[in-house]
Amino acid sequence: MIKINQTFIKNFWPTFHNHGQNSHLKSFYTFTDYWRLWVLSVLILIATALLPLCIVTIIHYQLIQKSVDSELNLRAERLSSNATSAINFFMEERLDALIFTVNEIGYDQLTNKRKLDEIFKNLKLGFGGLTDLSVLDTDGNQINYSGPFNLEGKNYKNQAWFSESLGKKYFISEVFNGYRDLPHIIIAVRSAKPDGSFFILRATLDTERLFQKLTSYRTGDHADLFLVNHEGILQTPSVNKGAIFEETDLILPKNSGNREIVETPPQKTDLFISKHSVISTKIVGTPFILVVQKKKADMMHTWLDLRRNINWTVGISAVLIVLVISFASTFMVNKLFLADKEKAETMLQMEQSHQLASIGQLAAGVAHEINNPLAVINQTAGYIKDLFSFKDEPRNDEEIVEYIDSILDSVDRCGTITQQLLGFVRQFDIKIKKVCLKKIIADVLNFHKKEAEYRQINVSTSFPDIIPEIITDKGKLQQILINLINNAFQAVDEGCSINIIVSWITMGTIEIVIQDTGCGIPEENLSQIHEPFFSTKQGRKGTGLGLSITYGLVKKIGGTISVQSTEGVGTAFTIVLPVKIQEKELE
Amino acid sequence: MKIILVDDEQKFINMLAKRLTMRGIQADVVFTGRDAINRVKDTAYDVAVLDVKMPGISGIQLKKELKSIDSDLKFIFVTGHGIASRSEANMIEEDLYLSKPLDIETLIKKLNKIIKTG
Numbered sequence: 090m091i092k093i094n095q096t097f098i099k100n101f102w103p104t105f106h107n108h109g110q111n112s113h114l115k116s117f118y119t120f121t122d123y124w125r126l127w128v129l130s131v132l133i134l135i136a137t138a139l140l141p142l143c144i145v146t147i148i149h150y151q152l153i154q155k156s157v158d159s160e161l162n163l164r165a166e167r168l169s170s171n172a173t174s175a176i177n178f179f180m181e182e183r184l185d186a187l188i189f190t191v192n193e194i195g196y197d198q199l200t201n202k203r204k205l206d207e208i209f210k211n212l213k214l215g216f217g218g219l220t221d222l223s224v225l226d227t228d229g230n231q232i233n234y235s236g237p238f239n240l241e242g243k244n245y246k247n248q249a250w251f252s253e254s255l256g257k258k259y260f261i262s263e264v265f266n267g268y269r270d271l272p273h274i275i276i277a278v279r280s281a282k283p284d285g286s287f288f289i290l291r292a293t294l295d296t297e298r299l300f301q302k303l304t305s306y307r308t309g310d311h312a313d314l315f316l317v318n319h320e321g322i323l324q325t326p327s328v329n330k331g332a333i334f335e336e337t338d339l340i341l342p343k344n345s346g347n348r349e350i351v352e353t354p355p356q357k358t359d360l361f362i363s364k365h366s367v368i369s370t371k372i373v374g375t376p377f378i379l380v381v382q383k384k385k386a387d388m389m390h391t392w393l394d395l396r397r398n399i400n401w402t403v404g405i406s407a408v409l410i411v412l413v414i415s416f417a418s419t420f421m422v423n424k425l426f427l428a429d430k431e432k433a434e435t436m437l438q439m440e441q442s443h444q445l446a447s448i449g450q451l452a453a454g455v456a457h458e459i460n461n462p463l464a465v466i467n468q469t470a471g472y473i474k475d476l477f478s479f480k481d482e483p484r485n486d487e488e489i490v491e492y493i494d495s496i497l498d499s500v501d502r503c504g505t506i507t508q509q510l511l512g513f514v515r516q517f518d519i520k521i522k523k524v525c526l527k528k529i530i531a532d533v534l535n536f537h538k539k540e541a542e543y544r545q546i547n548v549s550t551s552f553p554d555i556i557p558e559i560i561t562d563k564g565k566l567q568q569i570l571i572n573l574i575n576n577a578f579q580a581v582d583e584g585c586s587i588n589i590i591v592s593w594i595t596m597g598t599i600e601i602v603i604q605d606t607g608c609g610i611p612e613e614n615l616s617q618i619h620e621p622f623f624s625t626k627q628g629r630k631g632t633g634l635g636l637s638i639t640y641g642l643v644k645k646i647g648g649t650i651s652v653q654s655t656e657g658v659g660t661a662f663t664i665v666l667p668v669k670i671q672e673k674e675l676e
Numbered sequence: 677m678k679i680i681l682v683d684d685e686q687k688f689i690n691m692l693a694k695r696l697t698m699r700g701i702q703a704d705v706v707f708t709g710r711d712a713i714n715r716v717k718d719t720a721y722d723v724a725v726l727d728v729k730m731p732g733i734s735g736i737q738l739k740k741e742l743k744s745i746d747s748d749l750k751f752i753f754v755t756g757h758g759i760a761s762r763s764e765a766n767m768i769e770e771d772l773y774l775s776k777p778l779d780i781e782t783l784i785k786k787l788n789k790i791i792k793t794g
Contacts, residue, residue, distance in 0.1 A: 460756035460776040461685050467777035468691035479698045495687055542684075542731045 101416045103127065105426035116645055117433035123426050130418040138410050146403050150396065157392040161362045161383065169364035169381040172306040172314055176379060179218065179302060180261060181370040183294060184276055186216050188259070188372070191280040191290050199224045199290065200233045209235035212292075220273060220293040227255065227287050236293070238269060250275050254289055259373040264296060264316075264324040264333065272296050272333055300325055311384040316368070316377045317341070329361070329382055341365060341378060361385055436641075443638050444568065457539065458506045462499035469495045521670060524566060526557045526591055526601070533570045534589075537578055546578070547586040557591060557599045560669045565642045572639045573603045573662050580607030580660060597668050604661035610654040618652065646670055677791060678702040678720070682712040682738065683727040683754065688776075695780050701787065709733030709741070716745050723787055728755035750790045754778060 105123035120126055190208055191199075198204045209222040221236020229246025245251040248267070254260035254277040262275040274294040279287050303314045303325055315327035321337045323330055330337045361382045368377040469492045476489070527550075534541075534548060541548050559566075577587045590602040610618060618636050643650040647667045654660040679696070681703055683689040693703040704719070706712045709732055712724070724742055726735040733741070739751050756776045772790070774783060 457756040461688065464685065464688045464756070464776040464778055465691065468688055468695060468780070471780055472691050472695050475695055475698050492691075495691075499687070539729070543729045543734070545731065 101419050101423075103419050104423050114430070114433045114437055116641070117436040119429050119432070120425070123422055126425075127418055127422045130422060131414055134414040134418065135411060138414065139407055142403065142406065142410075146399065149399065153392055153395065158362075161385065165362045165364045165381055165383050168306060168308070168312065168314075168383075169366050169379065172303065172381060173366040173368060173379050175302055175306070176299070176316070176368050176377070177370055179299065180276070180294075180368065180375055181372070182216055183218060183292065184259060184261065184278070184370060184372060186212055187276055187278045187290055187292055191278045196224075196280070196282045196288055199288075202233055202235070205233045205235040218295045218298045220295050222290070222292045225251070225289040225291055227289075232288070240268060243268060250277070251289075254279065254291075255287075257373070261370070261373060261375045263318050263322075263376045274299070296325075313380075313382040315380055317380055318376045319378065324377055327380075339363075339365070339380065440638050440641070443635065455506055455536070458536075459503050462502035462506075465499040466496050466503075469493075469499070521560060522563055523558050523560055524563045526559060526599070527552055529563070529567060530570060530589055530591070530601075533567065533574050537574065540578060541587075544581075544583045546581055546583070549586065549588050551588065551590045551592075553592055555593075557593065557668065559599065559666060561646050561666065562670065565646050566666075569639050569642050569646075569664065570601075570603075572635050573664075576635060576662075577603055577605040577607065577660075580609075581605050582607070594665060598665055599668060601664045601666070602661055603664075604659060606659040609656040609658050609660055610652070611656050615652065615654060677722050677787060678704075679723040679725060679787065680704045680706065680712060680715060680719075680721045681725045682706050682709065682730070682735075683725075684708065684730050685727070685756075692778065692780070692783075696784070699780075699784060701784070709738040712738060713741055713745065716742050716749065720746065721749060722791055723750045723752060725752045725754060725783070728753050752783070752786055752790065 103124075105127070190212070194204070194208065199208075205222060205224065209219070212219055212222065221234065221238060221240070223234040223236070223240070224232045225245060226232055229244045229248070229251050231241060231243045231245065234241045234243075250260070250262040250265065253262070254275070258279050260275070260277040260279075262277075264272045264274055267273060267275075273296055275291055276294060277289050277291045279289050282288055303316070306312075306314050307328075313328040313330075315330065316324035317337060317339065318324055319341060321339050321341055323333050323335045323337060326333050327337075330339075362385055364381040366379045366381070368375045368379055473489060473492050530550060534550070537548070540546070574587070574589075581587060585606045587603070587605045590600075590604070592600050592602075594600050640650055643664055643666075647670050649665045651663050652660065653663070677700075679701060681689050681693055681696075684707055686707055689705050689707070693705045696703040704715060704721070706715055709730055712726075716724070724739075726738055728735040730738075735753055735755075742749055742751075751772060753773045754776060755773070772786070774786065
């Protein structure tokens with residue numbers, strides 16, 4: 090169980106977080122920033138997976154919202170229509186009663202107090218909803234009054250409703266306070282007297298009954314039904330808009346005698362479905378507009394529940410998708426990292442193997458160089474011994490000193506060679522130091538001195554007047570020069586030449602050209618020579634790593650390398666190096 | 677026994693010649709292949725001791741040249757490092773090959789052996 094857990098953690102835990110800890114391996118990695126790769130992978134996969142989910146969810150929301158909105162509109166319209174019919178009927182019924190009274194009962198009887206009381210009593214019994222009844226002349230004098238208030242003899246000439254009712258045969262007023270300082274509505278019918286002048290039969294509607302009628306249509310807590318005039322002043326109390334006579338900010342329909350339902354444009358802050366309907370009887374229009382408002386959020390309870398469920402489902406799905414994608418990306422990037430790490434380790438091993446091969450090659454040259462002076466030492470020491478063994482008489486001192494000097498001279502030769510060898514051994518530590526190009530090139534060439542003599546190869550060097558001293562990794566530079574000069578020696582035949590030319594390019598860069606008049610590189614191979622394992626050398630001579638590693642080493646010390654070659658004419662490798670290496674290039 | 681020593685390492689070859697002479701072997705010394713050819717044309721030697729690698733003519737090439745002048749001449753090779761190539765190895769018999777630094781007694785044994793076996 091523990092083993093399974095460890096494997097799981099190993100696969101799904103970002104093991105690439107320690108990428109770059111090994112500075113030797115770092116330069117061999119294909120990708121430099123695995124965290125960036127991981128983040129990109131996660132973001133792309135999340136975008137690909139979640140975008141369709143989000144689009145489908147949004148479309149689903151819109152469809153459901155539209156369908157619910159449509160249902161809500163229908164309900165609000167139905168309520169508005171029913172309430173409008175009821176209010177219209179309420180007004181129409183009382184207006185018809187007054188018209189009937191005026192037409193059937195003459196002016197004389199209407200001005201009779203007893204008769205008017207009887208008519209008022211019958212009207213209340215038959216229709217209800219009336220507060221009082223009175224007859225007025227054209228000067229606004231209340232000629233006869235029947236009702237519970239003491240309004241006999243009042244003059245209404247200066248009241249707005251009276252002036253308006255004089256100009257119309259039938260009239261329904263807005264809600265106003267009047268003499269009683271209570272909200273009421275006047276219904277007035279103008280009629281002619283026997284002498285041809287007019288009188289007005291006026292009734293006051295019971296506003297409480299009107300309010301009750303409106304309230305009876307209010308279904309639940311979420312609906313608000315109220316009346317406003319065409320200026321938007323409240324004619325009945327409203328749950329949402331305030332008390333009677335308060336001004337509202339409603340956008341009202343144009344005045345129209347016909348029943349009309351107009352939907353207000355939806356406002357972002359207004360979470361109501363609002364319906365307006367102009368109240369108008371068959372005989373005369375009214376100043377009232379019925380407003381029905383239904384709270385959207387409350388009415389959309391079912392939809393909101395559904396949306397909450399969808400949100401939870403989408404949310405949980407999104408979290409799961411993100412988790413799966415994160416784990417999958419970690420797994421993939423881990424695998425990629427491990428493969429890359431393996432490749433980098435192999436490349437590092439190859440570079441080290443090649444370095445060992447170079448050391449072996451160097452050692453062979455050194456052995457030859459040391460064996461010659463050792464042979465001199467051996468023979469000279471042997472000869473001194475022979476002098477004492479073979480001759481009876483002692484030799485003179487001068488000859489012995491001469492041979493001992495010969496021994497010391499050969500020991501010096503060996504010492505010089507071993508010092509050079511130690512210099513090459515020390516190169517494998519990364520050490521940035523000031524390097525004299527002339528000396529380092531001479532040291533490398535020294536190991537090929539005998540070979541050049543034996544094979545009659547003409548080796549020449551050319552340096553500018555100011556001999557460049559560069560600050561770089563000496564070991565890597567030596568390795569580069571050994572590889573390229575070895576290559577040049579392998580490429581040339583007897584009697585050919587190798588030229589090493591050092592020159593300044595700018596104040597900050599120098600160029601080293603190693604050219605030979607050897608066999609050259611075929612054009613088709615030129616693009617491949619820096620690839621690992623590419624070799625045209627037959628048998629055991631080439632590993633195919635020399636130039637690949639050289640290219641890598643040049644890059645590591647911040648330089649560039651290029652090659653020009655013509656088959657049968659020769660090859661020139663050109664290295665351009667910074668005079669001072671940047672520290673970050675060696676990391 | 678008369679031998680010729682050919683090597684570009686002058687101090688080594690001079691000293692070797694002196695020591696061989698002390699041991700009764702007449703040893704002439706030349707430092708290049710060209711001088712060796714000229715000397716062999718004039719003088720008859722039993723054995724030629726050649727350095728494998730020398731400027732100009734290599735030891736292997738020199739053997740061919742000297743053999744064409746004196747077919748009875750025997751050869752011993754001396755070298756400061758191993759045999760450079762497979763072709764060189766094929767051309768040199770193992771018991772006729774000595775490495776530097778050279779032990780004089782081993783050389784004399786080889787010389788005696790090569791003279792006896794003919």
